[in-house]
Amino acid sequence: MQTKNTKTFYLIPYYVWIILFVIAPIGLIAYYSFFDLSGNFTLDNYFNFFTSVYLKLTLSSFWYAFLITFFTLVIAYPTAYLLTKTRHKQLWLLLIIIPSWINLLLKTYAFIGIFGLYGPVNAFLNVFGIGETQILFTDFSFVFVAVYIFIPFMILPIFNSLDKLNPSLVDASRDLGASSWTTFSKVILPLTINGVKAGIQAVFIPSLSLFMITRLIAGNKVITLGTAIEQQFLVTQNWGMGSTIAVFLIIFMVIIMIITGQRDKGATSIGKNK
């Protein structure tokens, strides 16, 4: 009895945390999503979400999140691979991780300076006779900065899975006649796919709700689900609609978690179906 009581006692902070900061906010969001501007109960918010304006916004949000995840992955995988081959891999990894400890806003402000009309990038372009170019407030700068910020979160899980890969499996594949590319596609990638999935989760889901970067770097030209929620709450003061979008955002997140979820035998079925 004694041990059971102490166990419950230690679990109290956890339960308090979960109730206050996970269950209660989600409950509140769900609750508010059923009220209109004047405080009457309604399902209109949900019907509104399926109008072209919000569907377009969702689609564009997914598109940007996809672009950000795609470029992050394309950069992170080879980087993580090279890191595992270097002599002081933990040090190199640390150098890549360190920027992620710095506040996101600070880094974003830095890019305003870098990309600005009088910033170093434009100065550099001037040298080649390319006149002042508007880099800030474009799709490019938005995706670029987002990729920059998310890269460590993609590299880390991929690095871990590559580092755990038994090098003699690569030898075995070569020994059995596989070229470098076949070895990568049939052995290395399937065995590190869980790292890739974890990376995608860590990048794609936050990308859906980015909003500070959209304002500071994209000048609100890119509207994501995150910016939409912010505007509903702070500009339009339509808490009901903001909550509804948030509910959908949560649903999307859950769906993505399920899709990229780690199934233990996930990799095995690849072999069977071929």
Added chain:
Amino acid sequence: MSDNIIIRFENVSKSYDAETTVLNKINLELERGKFYTLLGPSGCGKTTILRLIAGFMQPTSGSIYFNGKLINNVPANERQVNTVFQDYALFPHLNVFENVAFGLRIKKLGKKVIEQKVIEALKFVNLVGYENREIAEMSGGQKQRVAIARAIVNDPEIILLDEPLSALDLKLRSEMQYELRELQQRLGKTFIFVTHDQEEALAMSDEIFVLNEGEIEQSGTPMDIYDEPINRYVADFIGESNIVSGIMVADFRVKIGGKEFECVDKGLNPNEKIDIVIRPEDLEITAVEKGKMKVKVDTQLFRGVHYELSTYDDEGNEWLVHSTKKADVGEFIGLDFDPEAIHVMRLNETEEEFDKRLESYGEDAYAN
């Protein structure tokens, strides 16, 4: 006979940096269809030789020939060599069938052919019916067999085995020794087996290479190496042995401690300093007055098949005796042995000189 040579090393050296030399000017020739063992302690370079043949490494200098063709720069995936890895290196994301089929799929063979070949290979290693098992569900011995099937299914000219039995328990290990030897004879392929276990090497090989610090100390049949070790190192590494210093008084006469004994060696310089090996099973317990040597029994262990006695002579040399007879600890006993039991090893003799000397003794020296 030179077209029967499948692998030839010519002055092959391998070093990682200026200071560490893993292999030092190795010369060897391997014939088709034989079972070879590279034997030595860890760090002697045996696995390096294997990796050089497999193509996972390139030699720092020297040439490696495969069927008479230089293969120094041929990548691993283009060599007709397959490896059974120490940790098996089976692909955990593929089932047994797909593991074995891996090499065949890369060759883009037809579905029917692949299925037929995989089943045939699994039959060879007694694993029919396990096709759909996951690797994680297989025991150590079964994984071992899958690894062998995955290698032989590609019909390579050479199969390399990198300490494949070291992870298995004792009973399974001796079982697999028989199986591997039998498999090699059925397939008629060249097997190159790496091990640090001398018993394994003696039981399975046609020819053994004993390696030490990146050099080949001695090569020959298991019997040659066991009966006529070239030096202290080989004698000590292969089996239990009594190694003492002695003097070659004249042909057929050696002196150990203060006593002279008859032997079968000749052609050495008179009064040359030598090392002498007598195997523990060649020493026979007898009465003190009948023995050639008088020793005091220090300890006695019952080993099942025989008693192992540690005894000391008057000079303090230890003599290990394997005998089915019992002795009493603390008692003096006599030790008897044949002249053939004395193996004379010259100090710093090269393998070439050693072989020449043995040949000069003629056949009668091996009469026992």
